[in-house]
Amino acid sequence: MSDVLSDLPASHSGRIQxxxxxxxxxxxxxxxxxxxxxxxxxxxxxxxxxEQLGVSRTPLREAIKYLASEGLVELVPSRGxxxxxxxxxxxxxxxxVLKSLEELAGNLACVTATDEEIARVRRIHDExxxxxxAKDRLSYYKLNQAIHTEISQLTHNEALASMQAxxxxxxxxxxxxxxxxxxxxxxxxxxHEEMITALEARDGRALSEVLGRHLLKAWERVKDSx
Amino acid sequence: MSDVLSDLPASHSGRIQxxxxxxxxxxxxxxxxxxxxxxxxxxxxxxxxxEQLGVSRTPLREAIKYLASEGLVELVPSRGxxxxxxxxxxxxxxxxVLKSLEELAGNLACVTATDEEIARVRRIHDExxxxxxAKDRLSYYKLNQAIHTEISQLTHNEALASMQAxxxxxxxxxxxxxxxxxxxxxxxxxxHEEMITALEARDGRALSEVLGRHLLKAWERVKDSx
DNA sequence: ATAAAAAATGCTGCATACAAAATGCAAAAG
DNA sequence: CTTTTGCATTTTGTATGCAGCATTTTTTAT
Numbered sequence: 052m053s054d055v056l057s058d059l060p061a062s063h064s065g066r067i068q069x070x071x072x073x074x075x076x077x078x079x080x081x082x083x084x085x086x087x088x089x090x091x092x093x094x095x096x097x098x099x100x101x102e103q104l105g106v107s108r109t110p111l112r113e114a115i116k117y118l119a120s121e122g123l124v125e126l127v128p129s130r131g132x133x134x135x136x137x138x139x140x141x142x143x144x145x146x147x148v149l150k151s152l153e154e155l156a157g158n159l160a161c162v163t164a165t166d167e168e169i170a171r172v173r174r175i176h177d178e179x180x181x182x183x184x185a186k187d188r189l190s191y192y193k194l195n196q197a198i199h200t201e202i203s204q205l206t207h208n209e210a211l212a213s214m215q216a217x218x219x220x221x222x223x224x225x226x227x228x229x230x231x232x233x234x235x236x237x238x239x240x241x242x243h244e245e246m247i248t249a250l251e252a253r254d255g256r257a258l259s260e261v262l263g264r265h266l267l268k269a270w271e272r273v274k275d276s277x
Numbered sequence: 278m279s280d281v282l283s284d285l286p287a288s289h290s291g292r293i294q295x296x297x298x299x300x301x302x303x304x305x306x307x308x309x310x311x312x313x314x315x316x317x318x319x320x321x322x323x324x325x326x327x328e329q330l331g332v333s334r335t336p337l338r339e340a341i342k343y344l345a346s347e348g349l350v351e352l353v354p355s356r357g358x359x360x361x362x363x364x365x366x367x368x369x370x371x372x373x374v375l376k377s378l379e380e381l382a383g384n385l386a387c388v389t390a391t392d393e394e395i396a397r398v399r400r401i402h403d404e405x406x407x408x409x410x411a412k413d414r415l416s417y418y419k420l421n422q423a424i425h426t427e428i429s430q431l432t433h434n435e436a437l438a439s440m441q442a443x444x445x446x447x448x449x450x451x452x453x454x455x456x457x458x459x460x461x462x463x464x465x466x467x468x469h470e471e472m473i474t475a476l477e478a479r480d481g482r483a484l485s486e487v488l489g490r491h492l493l494k495a496w497e498r499v500k501d502s503x
Numbered sequence: 504a505t506a507a508a509a510a511a512t513g514c515t516g517c518a519t520a521c522a523a524a525a526t527g528c529a530a531a532a533g
Numbered sequence: 534c535t536t537t538t539g540c541a542t543t544t545t546g547t548a549t550g551c552a553g554c555a556t557t558t559t560t561t562a563t
Contacts, residue, residue: 071354071355071516072517097545098544106518107517107518107519108518108519108545109516109517109518110516110518112339112546113338113339114342116299116340116342116343116346117342117345118346119343119346120343120344120345120346121346122439128545129297129523129524129544129545129546130524130526131544131545131546141435141436144434144435144436144437145436147381147434147436148381148440151377151381152374152377155373155374155377159373208370208373209367210367210370210371210373210374210444211370211373213348214374214440218436298547320514322514323514323515324514324515332547332548333547334547334548334549335546335547335548335549336546336547336548338515338516354515355514355515355553355554355555356514356515356554356555357514357515357516
C-alpha cells in the first residue's frame with residue numbers, strides 16, 4: 052500500500068505517461084536534500100552530481116533551476132548552486148505561514164470535502180495509528196505528512212494545496228528531527244485523533260484550531276535543535 | 278523615482294553583481310506572460326523564442342523550468358511548455374489564499390515594522406494618490422502592487438513575503454482588468470487610505486480586515502470577466 | 504471518396520563541445 | 534615571512550548536434 056505515500060503533485064492529467072527524466076531528477080534531488088545526503092550550504096557540483104545520477108549536465112541543470120524556484124537551492128552567479136541553509140528564524144517563519152495555510156485548509160476542507168475523501172483520510176489515519184503502535188517511525192512520519200497533504204487537497208483549492216506542499220517539503224528536513232520522547236509522540240498522535248474527529252464531524256473551527264496547535268507544538272519541539 | 282516600483286525579490290545579498298542571463302530571461306519571460314504577449318494556452322517554441330530573445334535553447338529551457346516551478350508555465354512531456362491557463366475557479370482559489378496571507382501579513386506587520394519602514398509605505402501611498410488624481414492608471418496600478426508587496430515585507434518573514442509575491446505575480450494579468458468604473462476606483466483608493474491609517478496606528482486587526490476586504494472586492498470586480 | 508496506414512516533417516529531450524569565469528597554487532616582490 | 538601577481542586547472546555558462554517522439558501529410562486500399 053505504498054501508493055498512499057506517493058505525494059506527487061498528482062497533476063490530475065488523465066494521461067498515463069510516466070514521469071519524464073526531468074520529474075525524476077527533481078524528485079531525486081529533492082529527496083537528497085531532504086534526507087541530508089546533500090548538506091545545507093554545500094555546493095552542487097554539476098559534473099560530479101551528473102555522473103553520480105547517470106545523467107549529463109543539461110537535464111541536471113534544468114532540475115536545479117526548478118528546485119531553485121522552489122526555494123530549496125540557491126543560485127550563485129558563476130559559482131553554481133548551493134543547498135539552501137535555513138536559520139531557526141527561517142523555519143519559524145515558514146511554520147507561521149504553514150500554520151495560516153493549514154488553518155485555512157481545515158476550515159475549507161470541512162465544507163468542500165466529499166464523504167469518500169474523508170473516509171480516505173480516515174483510512175490513512177488508521178494506518179498511521181498502526182505504525183505508531185508498531186513504533187515504525189519512518190512509516191508513521193510519512194503517513195503523518197500524507198494526512199496533512201490530504202487535508203489541504205480536500206479543499207479542492209489547487210493554489211492552497213500546492214503552497215502547503217511546498218512549505219511542508221521545505222520543512223521535511225526539520226520535522227525529521229521531532230518526536231524525541233514517547234510522551235510527545237503520544238501527544239502528537241492525540242492531536243491527530245482530534246483532527247480526524249473534527250474532520251468527520253465537519254467541524255471546521257475545531258479542525259483549524261487543532262491543525263494550528265499541532266504546528267506550534269512542532270515548532271516547540273524543534274526550535275532548540277536548530 | 279521608478280526604483281520604488283522595483284518589486285524584485287531584493288534577495289538581500291550584499292553582493293553588487295548584476296543579474297545573470299538566467300535572471301534576465303526569467304524576468305523577461307514572466308513579463309511576456311503577464312502582459313499577454315505570450316497568450317495562455319500557447320506553446321512556447323524553444324528555437325523560435327530563443328531566436329526572438331537572442332539566446333540559444335539551453336538557457337531558455339532553464340528559465341522555462343524555473344517558471345514552471347513558479348506555476349506560470351506547464352510542462353507537457355515530449356511536447357514542451359505551454360503558458361498556463363487559469364480558470365475563474367483558479368483565480369478565485371488564488372485570491373482566497375492571497376487573502377489569508379495578506380491578512381496574516383497585516384497582523385504581523387503592525388508588530389514587526391520599524392517606523393522608517395512605515396514611513397516608506399506612506400511615501401509610496403502618497404505617490405499613488407498623486408497618480409490617482411492624475412488618472413495615471415498604469416503608475417497607480419504599479420504603486421498599488423508595490424504597497425501590497427511592501428506590507429508583506431514589513432513582516433520580515435521571507436517565506437510569507439515570497440509567497441505573497443508569487444501569488445500576486447500570478448494574478449497580475451487578472452488585476453490589470455479591474456477598476457472599470459471611477460466609483461469603484463475611488464472605493465479602492467478609500468480602502469488604501471484605511472490601510473495606511475491602520476498601519477500607522479499599528480492596528481493589526483484593522484489592517485488585516487481591510488486587506489482581506491480589498492481582495493474580496495477585487496474578486497467581485499473581475500469574476501465575471503474571466 | 505473515405506479511411507487506414509505509412510512516410511515525412513518539426514519539435515523536444517539529452518548529450519557533447521566550446522567559451523568564459525573562478526579557484527588554487529606557485530613564484531616573486533616587499 | 535607575508536603579500537601579491539600570474540598561470541594552470543577546474544567549474545560554470547552557452548551553443549550546437551543528434552536521436553526519438555508527435556503530428557501532419559501523403560499514399561494506398563477498400
